[in-house]
Amino acid sequence: MRSKRPFSLRNLAIGAAAAILLAGTVSAPARAGGTLRVGMTAADIPLSWGQPDQGFEGFRFMGLMLYDGLINWDMSSADKASGLIPGLAESWSVDEADKTKWTFKIRKGAKFHDGSEFDADAVLWNFDRLFDKDSPQYSARMASLVNFRIPSLVYDADTNTKGWKKIDSHTVEFTTKSPDSFFPYQICYILMSSPAQFEATGSDWNKFAQNPSGTGPWKLTQIVPRERAEFVPFKEHWDETRQPKLDKVVTIPIPDPNARTAALLSGQVDWIEAPAPDAIPRLEERGMVMSSNLYPHVWSWHLSRVEGSPWNDIRVRKAANLAIDRDGIVSLLGGYAVKASGHVSPADPWYGSPSFKLEYNPDAAKALLAEAGFGPDNPVKVKMMISASGSGQMLPLPMNEYMQQNLAEVGIEVEFEVMEWQSLLDRWRAGAKAEQAQGANGINVSYTTQDPYSSFTRFLRCDLHAPAGVNWGYHCDAEMDELLNNASLAFDPVERDGWLAKVHTREVDNALFLWVVHDVAPRAMTKQVKGFIQARNWFQSLTPVSME
Amino acid sequence: MLNYIIRRVLYVIPIGLGVTVLVFALVHMSPGDPLSAVVPPDAPEEMVQDLRKAYGFDKPLPVQYVTWLGRVLVGDLGVSVARGREVVEELRIAVPNTFILAAGGTLLGFTLGAILGGIAGFFQGRWIDKLATSIAITGVSVPHYWLGLVLVIIFSVEMNVLPSIGMGPGGSTAWEWDAEHMRHLVLPVITLAVIPMGLITRTVRATVAEILNQEFVQALHAKGLFQRQVLAHIVRNAAPTTLAVMGLQLGYLLGGSILVETVFQWPGTGSLLNSAIFERDLPLLQGTILVLAMFFVLLNLIVDILQSAIDPRMSRR
Numbered sequence: 001m002r003s004k005r006p007f008s009l010r011n012l013a014i015g016a017a018a019a020i021l022l023a024g025t026v027s028a029p030a031r032a033g034g035t036l037r038v039g040m041t042a043a044d045i046p047l048s049w050g051q052p053d054q055g056f057e058g059f060r061f062m063g064l065m066l067y068d069g070l071i072n073w074d075m076s077s078a079d080k081a082s083g084l085i086p087g088l089a090e091s092w093s094v095d096e097a098d099k100t101k102w103t104f105k106i107r108k109g110a111k112f113h114d115g116s117e118f119d120a121d122a123v124l125w126n127f128d129r130l131f132d133k134d135s136p137q138y139s140a141r142m143a144s145l146v147n148f149r150i151p152s153l154v155y156d157a158d159t160n161t162k163g164w165k166k167i168d169s170h171t172v173e174f175t176t177k178s179p180d181s182f183f184p185y186q187i188c189y190i191l192m193s194s195p196a197q198f199e200a201t202g203s204d205w206n207k208f209a210q211n212p213s214g215t216g217p218w219k220l221t222q223i224v225p226r227e228r229a230e231f232v233p234f235k236e237h238w239d240e241t242r243q244p245k246l247d248k249v250v251t252i253p254i255p256d257p258n259a260r261t262a263a264l265l266s267g268q269v270d271w272i273e274a275p276a277p278d279a280i281p282r283l284e285e286r287g288m289v290m291s292s293n294l295y296p297h298v299w300s301w302h303l304s305r306v307e308g309s310p311w312n313d314i315r316v317r318k319a320a321n322l323a324i325d326r327d328g329i330v331s332l333l334g335g336y337a338v339k340a341s342g343h344v345s346p347a348d349p350w351y352g353s354p355s356f357k358l359e360y361n362p363d364a365a366k367a368l369l370a371e372a373g374f375g376p377d378n379p380v381k382v383k384m385m386i387s388a389s390g391s392g393q394m395l396p397l398p399m400n401e402y403m404q405q406n407l408a409e410v411g412i413e414v415e416f417e418v419m420e421w422q423s424l425l426d427r428w429r430a431g432a433k434a435e436q437a438q439g440a441n442g443i444n445v446s447y448t449t450q451d452p453y454s455s456f457t458r459f460l461r462c463d464l465h466a467p468a469g470v471n472w473g474y475h476c477d478a479e480m481d482e483l484l485n486n487a488s489l490a491f492d493p494v495e496r497d498g499w500l501a502k503v504h505t506r507e508v509d510n511a512l513f514l515w516v517v518h519d520v521a522p523r524a525m526t527k528q529v530k531g532f533i534q535a536r537n538w539f540q541s542l543t544p545v546s547m548e
Numbered sequence: 549m550l551n552y553i554i555r556r557v558l559y560v561i562p563i564g565l566g567v568t569v570l571v572f573a574l575v576h577m578s579p580g581d582p583l584s585a586v587v588p589p590d591a592p593e594e595m596v597q598d599l600r601k602a603y604g605f606d607k608p609l610p611v612q613y614v615t616w617l618g619r620v621l622v623g624d625l626g627v628s629v630a631r632g633r634e635v636v637e638e639l640r641i642a643v644p645n646t647f648i649l650a651a652g653g654t655l656l657g658f659t660l661g662a663i664l665g666g667i668a669g670f671f672q673g674r675w676i677d678k679l680a681t682s683i684a685i686t687g688v689s690v691p692h693y694w695l696g697l698v699l700v701i702i703f704s705v706e707m708n709v710l711p712s713i714g715m716g717p718g719g720s721t722a723w724e725w726d727a728e729h730m731r732h733l734v735l736p737v738i739t740l741a742v743i744p745m746g747l748i749t750r751t752v753r754a755t756v757a758e759i760l761n762q763e764f765v766q767a768l769h770a771k772g773l774f775q776r777q778v779l780a781h782i783v784r785n786a787a788p789t790t791l792a793v794m795g796l797q798l799g800y801l802l803g804g805s806i807l808v809e810t811v812f813q814w815p816g817t818g819s820l821l822n823s824a825i826f827e828r829d830l831p832l833l834q835g836t837i838l839v840l841a842m843f844f845v846l847l848n849l850i851v852d853i854l855q856s857a858i859d860p861r862m863s864r865r
Contacts, residue, residue, distance in 0.1 A: 141586075147591075147592075227720060262705050266705060426580065
């Protein structure tokens, strides 16, 4: 409820006088027992209607708190790569005779926050919400946030052919365009909103967003745009192991890293995401606890392979990879990064066994460049598009300048085209051949490696260049396409991972990117925060967390 | 007089239309796709086109302008693309928050400025004048955001006596005029007050110095009035100029300070503009700028009418 805001000159005068007097008073920050206050990096509360915005932070602090997917991510361990586990589907299997058909057995007894039952009809309703423009619940905005993550699913608007079908009240069949073993990784991004609540809120998604209802372990109790969202445990959540220990979670958007640090040090929040690296020693000195872990992220240069690009020569690509002092860059980041050995880390089941090692060896780099016909009088000249900031970009300016110096030392001259983050993304979507690229030979956009499609397919498959996809550099290699096809046709997880390891091995051995570091997602919290397990995932669970 | 007021009110119509054209053109002339910040980076072009159509960005700009103007005339500023919320509702929350901050900043700036300026004017050339003038120059020269950050480091991070962000423990919707909320107001108000304080100090100093040299002050002294009685006359004479400057500063601060509101996470119009710019949220951006611009148009109207009431020569022009 909105409180009264009496406003008069008298009140204002009293208020201002009190404020001046209070400037000198000392009072300890207030603390509610069992309440965790989180300072997010987002500039606003993520959309709460089902599919969140604000990237993966939106999933972390809104989507996966209020909602479940049919398949969830396992966030129970900090020691192993985070995989897929049953969510609102108890099990799923592919049809042995027709591998485009998937059968999902829906969990019985799962309820939405509004008390309505989750069943096969709710699944169909949620997919219609994203694809069927004639359905009352269709939302173009919501569709734009997630449909690209599920490219395999069949949907033809002209014939209204849908790749989702109810078999019985607790069984749903999905159809993919072609056999695709990556499908479970795609469907886990689709979060299930309540049809009953949509109706109760006048079939208006904006009203639904104020009073959302999912099946997740947290319920939203308050949302103040740009200021805060408050969550309390959903006691009837179907998974007892994910019953929240806290009484309440408050998420606060604080996009500026200095403001986040100040908010933590002044006791206004208990936890902050991504503190600035140079603030970490200060935070530790003041008794804050740092949490970090490797997760599926890579900071790299995406190289152009269009005609005339110097990166078309594998010797130049390898030389650049050997010229980078990754230890120095990790130091620059306060130690909160891991040197890259490829697109994914060696701890990843898809790493494989590449023979090309990403070590710092300027002499070997110079030798490769000499072999390719370059030397001190004839340096390689490249133009790179970079941003001054951006989601997952870590410290793009100092990191790129460090690399520029490293590369200059071996004979690669780098010119930067620095732009604002959204402009960089516009150019990324457009591809290396587009006019906006202005002849750039590379682009610095950090990437998720959370699932096979995001890690490999979208960058490596010949047919996924602009406008069909984000193979920005127009890389094309028939043998790589074959490996990717084999991986998507391998329905046994071990076999599939084996093919993906071959994809990655080939990718590294051909030095297709200039890989630098993996982020470790540092977050700082007070000593009172207990029980957090930082999974090797972009998403995290707050259910085991408690306040001492 | 009445004719003047009617004429002046009628002027607001073409001015308002001009403002809408300017706001719409400026916002649409800025580079970048209005949807690029709200759709994920690898959303397919087809999906982006669907969304473009849903928001009407596929239509020619003149058509978009007329449609927008039609809605504005009935009080509908549209829906934020990024947030899905009504722009009017966003402004309903943000404008009072900025008003609280602006009023606090103006009051503090005016009080300090009037005191310092008065002292400096009375004691021209003395050390206290130099001190007050130095403070005033520092006030107008120090960047807002830098001062804000320094205050946060000193009072929030090091001394831990004042909060660094927000409007209170429960956000702006739970705002109360109590001690806890006042603590949240202290640092942003001080940061916002330094420029008005500097400007008003210099204005008051110059005005007081000028008045002191006028013959009527000598006459007052010659009449044998006490110093405080003379002072009352000086204050009365200096007031119109000082109030005019204060009014301008209030208007300026009401526009919302993007930097101060961003540093302190104050949920006002400055903060709203900041997020609208970064998210390229055109409906929110043009709605906010329009409301702020119209606010200035109306403020000018009120000032003009008041001036004509005080000085009849104005209305005869």
